Amino acid sequence: RSRFPPCGHFAPAPTVRRMTGTRKDIVVVDLGGSTIKVGFAGDADPSSVVPNCVAKPKGEKRSYIADEINQVKDISSLNLRRPVDRGYVVNWDLQRDILDHVFKKVLKINPKNCHLVITEAPFNLPALAAEQDDCIFEKFGFKSALTCPPSLLALTYHLAERPRSDPCVSARCGVVVDAGFSFVHATPVFDGRVLRNGVRRVNLGGKALTNYLKEMVSYRQWNMMDEYVLMDDVKEKLCYVAGSAADELKRAKVRGASNEVNMEYVLPDGVHVLRGYVKEGPARDPDAESSDDDDDDDGGGGGGGKRRRKKKQGGGEKRRKGAAGAGFVEQCLRMGNERFMVPEALFHPADVGLDQAGVAEVVTQAVRSVAVDLRAMMYANVIVAGGCASFPGFKERFEAELRPLVPVDETMTVTVSESPTLDAWRGGSVVGAGADFERLAVTREAWKKDASEFRTRYEEHAGVVKGRM
Template identity: 30%
Template sequence: MPSAYVLDNGAYSIKVEHSNAAQPKLVPNCIMKAKSEKKRLFIGDQIDDCRDASGLFYLLPMNKGLIVNWDLQKSVWDYILSKDCCPANFAETPCIYMEPYFNYASVQEGVAEIFFEEYECQSFLRIPTGDLAEYHYRKQNPAAPCCLVIDAGYSFSHVAAYINGKRDPKATKRIDVGGKVLTNHLKEIISYRQLNVMEETYVMNQVKEDCCFVSLDLKADFAKSKLKYPENDIVREYILPDFTTLRRGYVHTLDQPPVVDQQKLRMNNERFSVPELLFHPSDVGIQQIGLAELVHHCVELCPEEARSHLYENIIITGGTSQFPGFVDRLYKDVRALASDEYNINITLPPDPTTYSWQGGKLISQDPEFYSFVVTKEEYYEEGPIILLERFDGVS
């Protein structure tokens, strides 16, 4: 069976590669301008060539997980399909395109039009990333009749219940908190307390990834953060990059020799108060329930006979799930909400960012794969309606 071209079109990064590869390439889904090189645009991972990544200006094709600027998105796709990144021969290679839940029909039609008419794709499968996470989990756990997928992404976080391989639409929910909200909140806190970093999204995203963790006892950690070192073992210094001798910053503990001649941030309660938004969105005025309550709510919307299986088969995907302590905190909060009769089992894959892409790789090897796709001939013969009919039930 020939390989498929698997493209997970995330709002933060696109995961793309042929299905015969072990791992996908991760390409930022944006175009960036730098103060140091005003005449050049950096598309995707070309940012690695930028000499000074301070004060980057982002041009984002997606907003709240949906494509809003087609010219920018097409430019990113053109780069990805070029010989410099991950070229494809769509005359022979089917394309698996992953999208978020609740995507607009107009966006779906636009994507299909570009892939069929611009890229001359011969066979195309459009499918939610969560469906492929569930497919991947089902292949690894064939005895599990149900699965609850948590996708903690860049624009928002989703929870979706799957029963016997089919997603329950009424138990598919989202909250508007993801990696982007966390990074923006961190920028605001640091700008208010220490240093104006409102234009340093690229660097502050790295600070978030390197420094932050999820608290297991919020009250105790806040109390500890008010103390002085060494009683306060939460406080850290983050050495900021200068983009001459240091391209990426790093965490520096206070028991190490002090770093001189480098700009630094002092990270204290910011380390755990920023990821706390995943569990309490109302802290920044987002009037929605947190992730643990959302898990409980989605399970309670399902038939009673499925609930024990859903609690025992929770799979987490998405880059925002990689904070230390995330799984333990989620387990603790869900355990407190769920009935004592249920066992809770939460699985965090070794790489939650590419877990859905691996599901796309697996589905391309399914003996029934070609019954899922829409061919170019079908698309031209029946129009966009064939996409809605065919892709509505794939999972």
């Protein structure tokens, strides 16, 4: 049973689409597995986006928390501690410390004088949900709080941006694909309420993709298994979704300067290069002088066969002279088919050993679980949110994969915002600035009076439809 309120109760009215002003007394927190988006209700964008973790650099005694991680000079072998595991906050002691830092140092607020809108992963365990409530009301002392799933908030944001003539606005319906750090959820919504039996999940997200990239690069070039932060940056800067993986593999095998796939990422050395960066222009071809093994090359960053072993020992190094004084060794990762084969796992999880459907297939599975009369409206409003939707080419590939699975007589509309990672926070901003916030939010006094009774009442009026519609 869910504690989430019905989206239909706080979805913006068709005649009121824009927020009227900032509410400095209402804090909006999108508690993601990778980052925390924080700000004030009524704002168009969050005030800050900070890592949801604590980092300890190698060789240092102190730890860095949240936004302080940006102060770390040497990010090599950075040890991260995250309160979130597989999408759920399992270490509330650590999460409490991170939020305390965010509220005091980043937002510079006193929680006891504020109200709160905060996200919570779907199907959260009751024990973890209770710890969250304790943290909100006992530790921080918020006046009131409203807990919402990211998918409903993302839907709220998109509906607020549409004209009242849109049928999906009045029906408050659609399918929200939340492709985040830990997993992908396809959530059907009708009349602003989650059709719980239709929710489908893929146990694959941004974290798994980064780990997959680490393994590929470590096998082909340098050992990067302890460099999560660095490889996550490589993923965000260089990876993209190909329209066709087979065609892109052919492009990756092209030799010389005409190859537009291969690129180089300069690794930090802690002295001359403190942050990795993408090198301009096409990557050099390390195998240009070799022809014996050309047929064995699969377009990967490290070449193929025996040459791959040689590259691991020193082939990725270049000596450069310049402002740094004497020449220094520049170590580069040569990224080839890794750039598009890593995000390819979102559409074909079997590539990484998961016997599950891809992101397009789970949408059809979610829609088929609802009544036949509702399916057309679901396909007419497919919203994709979350960090994985930020890959270049994702929307086009997603539409191409989904269209053959949708009945030919059905209209299919896929919407991806310019910043899909912020959709949930923006929806929370709409909710917090809405007229119904005070009615929906739980006061600290009511929670302290009888938390268990309130939880039961909240579940009964959560608006989550369990049965098949």
